Amino acid sequence: MRPRKLFDIDWYDLAFGLTLCLWPRGDRAVYAQWEEQNTLPCLSVRSGFDLLLQALNLPEGSEIATTAVSIPDMQQIAAQHKLVPIGIDLDLATLQPRLEQLESCITPRTRMILAAPLFGTQIDLRPLDEIARRHQLLLVEDCAQAFSRPGYLGSDLADVNLLSFGPIKTATALGGGLIRVRDAQLLKRMIRAQNQYSLQPRRAYALRILKYGAMKILTQRHLFDLFIRLNRLMGLDADQAVKPLTRNFQGHDLLGKIRKLPSQPLVAMIARRWSGYRDQRIERRTELGRLLASEIGNDTEVAGISAVESTWWVFAIAAKDPIAVVRSLRQSGFDATSCHNLCVLKTPSIPPGEMQWLLQNCVFLPIYPELSEAEVRRLGQAVKVALGKSRS
Template sequence: MTGDPTSSPIDVQGPGHWEGQLGTRGRRDVPNPAGHSPQTSVAMDCRSRSRLRRGCPRRPWSRSHGRGSRRFLGSRRSPGSDSPGPARLLGQIVTFVTPETILPWHQTLIALRWTSSGSCLESMMRSARLALTAIMPYDPRWPSDVATVVSTRRVKVMWARTRLKIGWRDLAAGAWGCLIPGSRSSLTRRVEGYWGDGRGTVAAYSVRSGFDLMIQALELETDDEVIFSALNVKGMIKIARRSGLTPVPLDLDIAHFGPSVEQLERAITPRSKVLVVAHLFGTLLELDAFIACARRHGLLVVEDCAQAFDGRAFSGHPDADLSMFSFGPLKTSTSLGGALIRVKDAELRDKMRAIQAEYPVQKSRAHFKRVVQFAGLKILTSRLAMGALYRFFSRRGKDYESALADRVRSVAPLGSAKKLRYLPSKGMLRLLARRLRTFREGSLAARARKGRLLRDLIGDAVVLPGQANEQHNYWVFPLLVDEPRAFIDGLRREGFDGSNLPKSQAVAAPEGREHLAATTATQALADLIIVPCYEGISDKSLKREAEVIKSIAARVGSDRTKGYADVTTEATA
């Protein structure tokens, strides 16, 4: 079938023929111009039939079935838009699609697909959706808001963008650990000894708390520079600026989703003191060349492993000065807070511990509150609850992101220096010790297998950053796409919770050094979305998710992000 009405092999009789097919009980026996077996067509609901028997004119079906259209076509309003509800949209469709204006092959398509069986209203709405969805790609006259509502399926369950990596037994143990007595010092020694004798590790309240400790211990001067991987969480940049330091970006190489040594050489000045390189999204960067360059220029090397924890199999690069591992709410093996900071230099480590010893201890009831909040969030992020939340907010024309995702991130608020500077409580340390003890070595292999499967299923439909790295355990699954909002909305309508990264930012170049601007990282952050991919998702669901992604990519195009793909291909070759 093509969009040219003159090329259609179907010869449909005029409008008068169609109007004469209406039976006494509201049915039409529609001839089959294509030569297929005859089918009975649209059956109106009981109210419309009664009106016909009384001789009353038939109401437009889109007006008399408001509740039915909302039930079978989806939300009252399209999420994130000001478009009208389905009843009004269907009124527009009925006005637009008439026997006088419809193209011949459009008319035949509706005649063949608009059939009735079982419940009149349900069958009619289902058939209308199938027919209109099939027509829309062939006719540019369809309004975009009509296309959005008609193609929306009713979401019953939804896969969350990332799995909350803690079980109910762990949550129960975490709550109980806040209530029973114990020694903080012995719990601290237990978690600090995870990778060895404990002398090289500092247990901190969070990764940002550990980074703040390091900045204080180094006693850097105002306007000294900290060189960052260009894509980082906002909190890390705030710590440097709050300390009077100047953040300097290293732009990203999309193939590895990390910086290059050449960019590091250009960024170093006599005021450069610290280099922070982040392993993003579960990848592991090769740091040997960065460390060698940093040593030549006297820089301290900080390895941000917040998204790269893999048990005892990986304790950080042996030549890094600091390696920081996070156990925050969304991290692998989360204890709802806490961090382990590997510090190579004994003098720096002792200074950090001395500063931390002056901090107040987090109150046990504060960590208990986190556990309770997270238990509620674990329920809300189940498939059934996520689907219900999506339907609830989308019917009100709202995005549930602001209602749910912000609550997940606010379980452990770290916005100000005061909120950063705590010693972890006994409850946090006890839960962290349990998570470390029960972590199964190699448990990330299943997640990595799911990531590779989705990668292969998507193919080259969209750009997949970080694929040039030898090690990738897919902490999350990122995509770079031309129209992120279209992908997020389309995935959610099909039961997959796509999202962007609102808590990340591209580091801005210092004043007067615009040549260091992180243009690639800035654009990549605007184009980046996260999609569900973890060990709990079935292979069948991943295949359907890949089909959804490819269909959206085919609809919205990917011309702009082809530049990313070219860079990735060159670097991988």
């Protein structure tokens, strides 16, 4: 069976990371480049968002107009700062925010627009920038799912860009994030706040590398088959077996976990992955994503099919019966899933939109450079068969 996702890191990078945990060193040229571009490495994208809100110190009850699909941790961080997120729906085909809804949600309490491109797409920030300038709002781009090339830092139109190098991300460093801030004074306040944190132990990062190294072995095709079979014998399906292994910050006290200085090995690994990632992998995945979209055909609702730009970090489709589609695809040798850690921010004054419908009916398909064109075509045909069964 083909796993739903492969970790986007090779054995040389894992060995490099372990070496750093023993003999820390860094890429001074990259660090200097970050400083020139007002960019700060942090423990995670959550840490960067929390630092931003600490430095802004917005009045209690201030509103953040945000694209509606997020992870619960980001909403929890906003709530910890006593801020109110207001969800803006996205168009299913383009994954662009609905501008008329954004305009109608802006009130005197609104302080920020937070735009998060989904599934490897890019958001056209020009209309959002115009709205933000007109209403004197901070424009923040959460690029956690949008990394598209070496040295990528997001759109220059944003006041703040957030990047993630978490375990399942493109160019993963198995953790860590970058935050670029246009306002130098705001960045200084963030640096002061972060410098008060305790340091992430090198041992913790070394154990993380070993954990994901073991998981990388498990995602080898035949070993993954064995792993799934063993879990079935224990009464667990693929989702129950895989999901707990890839969670980043589990348990309570989220702020306590994310408020740490990134260790030197983690920062050096982020620098290596951010600056030295191979374009060919993204180009290959983009080609395979386009091929899969063409194989599936126009009858299927594919999230982001008409996006301005997409690298297909995730390939999501909507299905009438997602459980049946997942079951059929697994029987065909593809570990598709309808399981995810995303949530839709519900705003009482706004009726449920396309994103809520998508996440209730979504199926995520395997898509990564290691797949062959023949496998992608076979996956496309399997999807059409599975969808046909679910519609009948």
